[in-house]
Amino acid sequence: MLAHIHIRNFAIIDEVELELEGGLTVLTGETGAGKSILVDALGLALGDRADAAAVRHGQKRAEIALTVDVGALPAVRDWLAEQMIDEGDECLIRRVIGAEGRSRAFINGQPVPLASLRTLGEQLVDIHGQHAHQSLLRGDEQRRLLDHHGGLEALATDTAQAWQQWQADRRTLEEALGSREERDARLELLRYQVEELEALALAEGELETLETEHRRLAHAEKLAAGVQAALAALYEEEFAAQPVVARQLRQLETLAELDPALASVRDLLKDAEIQLGEAADGLRRYADDADIDPQRVQWADRRLGRIRELARKHRVEEQALHAVLPELTAELEALEALDAKLEHLEQAVERSEQAWRALAEQLSQGRQQAAKSLGGEVTALMQALGMAGGRFEVAINALAPGKARASGLDGVEFLVSANPGQPPRALSRVASGGELSRIALAIQVIAADAGSTPCMVFDEVDAGIGGGVAEIVGRKLRELGERCQVLCVTHVPQVASQGHRHLHVSKSGGRQTRTKIQRLDDTGRVEELARMLGGVEITARTRAHAEEMLGQAAQSAALRRT
Structure with missing residues (x-):
């Protein structure tokens, strides 16, 4: 108060x-x-x-x-x-x-x-x-007064909030679905690219190894000839390096006994003889292990070509191609996870719609009851206010599918018959200024009587x-x-x-x-x-x-x- x-x-x-x-x-x-x-x-x-x-x-x-x-x-x-x-x-x-x-x-x-x-x-x-009688002609004000009379204001607020939540969930889903065609195309491309790279199975550092092998295979004949020539120069020719060094070493061993100053040269030749032997052994092993496989050469050619092709496709250096697969896989997984998110969003929309609809249906039932009560009470007061035979009704009209809104499933319209025998019509179409003032007053008095507000002001x-x-x-x-x-x-x-x-x-x-x-x-x-x-x-x-x-x-x- x-x-x-x-x-x-x-x-x-x-x-x-x-x-x-x-x-x-x-x-x-x-x-x-x-x-x-x-x-x-x-x-x-x-x-x-x-x-x-x-x-x-x-x-x-x-x-x-x-x-x-x-x-x-x-x-x-x-x-x-x-x-x-x-x-x-x-x-x-x-x-x-x-x-x-x-x-x-x-x-x-x-x-x-x-x-x-x-x-x-x-x-x-x-x-x-x-000027309340002027606002009384508006549908939203008529609905507000009916809800007030029926004690439905809290339910109407809950319904409006549930509607807002439903619309927010719908917008979130629509935003996620808005680029679905583009996303699906990207998914298809990613799956293809990931499949290509997984089939390639390029390991980090493999490219350098492969290039080295490819060079060896590509020049195998030249390498074999060179190795044989080197072996011949070391051992097999008349003046090969190893026999020459061996002969000179024997001479220096004799001379070093005569003059110790030659001992250091003798030792160097000993080392040279050993190293020449090791070099010759290495050349023999290389020659024995060398296996010129034409199919291996072709395989290396194809693999290097594929690596270069995919590097060009993904616009990266060949050495960086191995890092592309993890990136594309992560993007693919994120987009595929969006499918699960979309399902979750669709469920959220369904839940919020059901929550709104349950409240809206409850509100509709309450309005139907309040409409009967308000219509009867206003009609009775109209008689007392000098409108004998007048009748007041509240029409609750179900909105067409797709026309539902935050205020619920109904349209509310005040109807009045100012004289006996006339069918009720929309308030704005049948009431004169004086009649409208009296009807507005009747509605306000009755609505105020039903309300819980501790103080009423009538101006x-x-x-x-x-x-x-x-x-x-x-x-x-x-x-x-x-x-x-x-x-x-x-x-x-x-x-x-x-x-x-x-x-x-x-x-x-x-x-x-x-x-x-x-x-x-x-x-x-x-x-x-x-x-x-x-x-x-x-x-x-x-x-x-x-x-x-x-x-x-x-x-x-x-x-x-x-």
Whole structure:
């Protein structure tokens, strides 16, 4: 419940402080005094968009502060606790708007985002503006009111969130599938390339070994001839190196006995003889092992050609070809793993769609029940509001396949028959301005009655009505005020007479216009009602009429309580 309102430098309001209580509080005053400005200030304090024009002329900033009793609102207390700004049974909300248009919001002294302020405000106050009947023609507003009446708002929110999750999952899947044709082509190419390279089975360092072998095989005859020539030069010819060295070594051995100075030369020749022998042995082994296999030569030719071909295909150096296979294999495995991911994404889409559909179907069932209830209650109130024989219905139309949306599976449409015997038609097509105002008021009163918001604000929703109809509207608002806190801005004396409390809004001239709000006592109420009844000149008759209206309102309220 709103306990206190403090407004400073807002529009034509210099400074106003109001202490509020439960029940129905009516606000009256002459046109332009600032009654609706008070409602606008309340909306700003609860998260409406700010405008620099809201700041009183010549001032740096406007400030609106609300004190709310949340002791009996466990859901609000829980929300405040979640935000770590719970301060007990009282909650202080403050909004500051600078002359440059920027604003700041505070809850219990802590700065908060505007979205948080709006979330809290929706739990505390429900404002029904004077142009509500215009928004009532919109399908989304009709759906919102039906959900509010049926207590389906939480389910509608869950359904919308499930829809958003489903759409997010669908987008993720579509993005993954978007390049599927390209991905499939890449997969096919990778599998072919990996198969080629696996068939080649090129090991690291193999190329150098293969090139060496290929050179040997390609020059085998030349190598054999050269080896034979070298053997001949070492052993087999008349003046071969080994026999010559052996003969000279024997001579030096004899000479070294005569002169030891030749011993070192003798030793060198000994080493040379040994090395020549080893060289000859190596040449013989090479000649014995040399096996010129034409098929091996052809195989080496083909393998080197294949290596060079694949190196060109993959645009790498021949020496780096062995590293291509691991890279392509890793890419192939990643793309193949995407198939499993796609399957997972498809399952996620299916799950999220099923979750949304289950909630949407539950919401549809709830709307069907709420439609019957709202239709019956509004129809009954229409009779009381002077629309005898009128009928109100809520049509729940299943959307065509593929047209489902975040709001569910249904389209909601308000239908009305203003006169007996006429079939119900769309609200926008059959209702006159006066009828639409009364129907809108009936819907708002009933929707507010069904809601759980602790404070209702009605801003001139009774415009265009009078007489007995206005008295019935006032009674309905008073009945509503006996269940929750209601603030009502009105120009209608029959409505004003029903208030538990009465606030009068006036403005004074001078250099700057100022708005003043005062609580009226019994005498003040009589005077204000007499003014509303009789205009500029207040007579004894209008005072008597005003006193009678107040007495009848109190008497009717007492009868309802018995």
